[in-house]
Amino acid sequence: MTGTVTRMISELVKRAAGLYTGGSRAVLGITGPPGAGKTTLAGHLVAALAAAPPPGHDAGWVAHVPMxxxxxxxxxxxxxxxxxxxxxxxxxxxxxYAALLRRLHEDRDEMIYAPGFERVLEQPIAGVIGVPRTARLIVTEGNYLLLDSAPWRPVRELLDEVWYTDLEQEERLRRLIERHVRFGKSREAAVSWATGTDERNASLVAAGRDRADLVVSGLDLGEPAA
Incomplete structure (x- = not known):
């Protein structure tokens, strides 16, 4: 059931912090169509949460592990x-990805290494994100967290909450095109990819919107970092 649509980053930080109640790890998922601001929101949340850790924890109590x-x-x-x-x-x-989420929840290992994605190379890179045992809240984000088909279906069960980021279509496409250009595509290729492949994927992502715990709409955190 989708929760209240909100635009206040302070409310989101408080809600995210509340997912960890002591003891076992909590994992927050952020989803939404390409260009809607998932990574930007995750970055703001992690920075704010790291700056205000709960009693007995330090800044490393929260970690960002993208899909x-x-x-x-x-x-x-x-x-x-x-x-x-x-x-x-x-x-x-x-x-x-589901196996990594499972391992994070099992909370048995002193350090877990996750892969990252290098946008300049457009390639995954193994072992670049370290998640120590002290990380009690994990923020993960990606397009397909609510996709209700195999092999993605198990992912939802491994997330304590999933938030869906929404952005007005024209602005979302503008940002997406600019991102593709920034990472090496010609403007013509960027427009073609954003309105073709990306848009088909966006339709798949949108089908899961009503299954999110919270829809985050109209939150303007600025352009993502290059």
């Missing part, structure tokens, strides 16, 4: 014939 590190490498996409659809649900290691 994007589970992109399949271009070599594998070429082998599968899927490179032209990079970013679609079947171009990720969904089982691997």
């Amino acid at each position: 994007d590190g589970f992109h399949l490498a271009d070599a594998e996409l070429d082998r599968l014939g899927r490179r032209a659809r990079k970013g679609a649900p079947d171009t990720f290691d969904a089982y691997g």
Whole structure:
């Protein structure tokens, strides 16, 4: 059931902090269509939460672990014939992502390393995100957290809450195109990709909007960092 739509970052920080009640880890998921501000929101939340840790914890009590590190490498996409659809649900290691979330919840290891995604190279990079045992709240974000089909379905069960970020369509596309240009595409290629592949993926993501715990709409945190 979708909760109240909110625009206040302070309310979101408080709600996120409240997911951790002591003891076991909590995992917050942030989803939404490409260009809607998932990574920007996650970054603001993590910075604010790190600056105000709960009693007995330090800034490392919160960690940011994006889903994007589970992109399949271009070599594998070429082998599968899927490179032209990079970013679609079947171009990720969904089982691997779910396994990481499971491992985070199990909370057995002193350090867990997660993969990241290098946007300049457009490639996943193994072991670049370290999550120490002291991290009690994990913020993860990605397109397909609410996708109700295999192999993504198990992901939702491993998230304490999922928030859906919404942004007016024209502004979302503008930001998405600018992001593609910033990371090396020509403007023509950026427009084609944003209105083609990205837009098809956005429709899949939007189908899960009503299953989010909270819809975050109209929150303007500025342009994402380059």
